[in-house]
Amino acid sequence: MKAIRYSQYGSPDVLELVTLDDPVAGPNEVRVRLKAAGVSPIDAKLRSGALQPHFSLTFPKIPGRDGVGVIDQIGEGVAGFSIGDEVCVAADPTRSGTYAEAIVCASTRVVKKPPDLSTAQAAALLQPGVSAWISMCRTAMLSEGMSVLIHGGAGAVGGQMIQLARHLGLDVTTTCRAENIDYVLGLGAHRAVAYDRDDFGLLGHVDVVFDLIGGETHARSYQVLKAGGQLVYLTAMPFENQAEKYGVTVTRAMISDAPEALHAVAQLAVEGVLIPAVMSTLPLAAAADAHRQFEAGHVSRGRMVLNMEAGG
Ligand SMILES: NC(=O)c1ccc[n+]([C@@H]2O[C@H](COP(=O)([O-])OP(=O)(O)OC[C@H]3O[C@@H](n4cnc5c(N)ncnc54)[C@H](OP(=O)(O)O)[C@@H]3O)[C@@H](O)[C@H]2O)c1
Secondary structure (H helix, E strand, C coil), X not given: CEEEXXXXXXXXXXXXXXXXXXXXXXXXXXXXXXXXXXXXXXXXXXXXXXXXXCCCCCCCXXXXXXXXEEEEEEXXXXXXXXXXXEEEEECCCCCCCCCECEEEEEHHHEEECCCCCXXXXXXXXXXXXXXXXXXXXXXXXXXXXXEEEEECCCCHHHHHHHHHHHHCCCEEEEEXXXXXXXXXHHHCCCEXXXXXXXXXXXXXXXXEEEECCCHHHHXXXXXXXXXXXXXXECCCCCCCCCHHHXXXXXXXXXXXXXXXXXXXXXXXXXXXXXXXXXXXXXXXXXXXXXXXXXHCCCCCCCEEEEEHHHCC
16 A cells, blocks of 8 residues: 655655555554545644644654544454444554554544545544534533634634534634635634634633633633633643633633544534535645644645545
């Protein structure tokens, strides 16, 4: 099979296209013949070495958290899947990833592909969807009618958060760059504030802020929270916790690929609630270019997706 891999931390230049033997499914594992892989921020952060304090990698490493394909081998002890099933894959960040023509992973890391999603949409579903779902359905304490501010609504996670928030009956404000205002309103946000033009600090108070950005955005979010409000964050950046000063709670969403989360996200996609956004599709061999685009800040309005069928 063709695959992208790296043997040391570094710039996107460490990514190389190689030909490897197909992996073999062991007990409780499936092999998925991959059609496409989503390019997530964590793929680039792992490759650069920025996440060394949090994840221990074994080299050589195939990157890629998200993928979609067809099961073509089933290990002993696997129930509920058949050869030929189309599935979405949530790859373990510390093991072989989805930038490859095939992957072997635990059967608990795959869910049936929602039939109405395209291949590219399905490759962009799970990592952002699970991040949105755990933040909103397992971390924040939400009830219908609450007001939320979602920072980064034009990103892959923020976009699915907007869709999920509307499904939960919330009043949704989001931040994005000025040129993406119409885009996030189209995803379902009730209103949007351009972070490169306007001051979200002038908003009225909201019940919950979801912070995907950190830094100055985190620091200024306290001002827009009601007393007793909640700030839920997903970034690993250090910050000054001002919860006591403002009388709010500050909680990190602990994102994991729990089967409960994978199945909830897949079901929401089946129901048409979550429709992942795809910014562009590239051939597998362009993985290094995709990481360069991410690091240059050129990724917006959803995921870049690597297409195995376009040829390595
Ligand atoms: N802790 C975890 O487990 C976990 C899980 C998932 C994601 N994350 C983190 O969450 C972040 C978002 O993930 P993602 O996949 O959605 O990334 P993404 O698709 O690359 O989107 C990032 C978005 O951030 C927006 N942005 C940049 N600066 C902003 C600002 N000052 N105010 C508001 N929006 C701003 C950009 O919006 P415009 O395009 O409008 O400029 C961009 O669309 C990443 O840092 C990721 O690593 C963490």
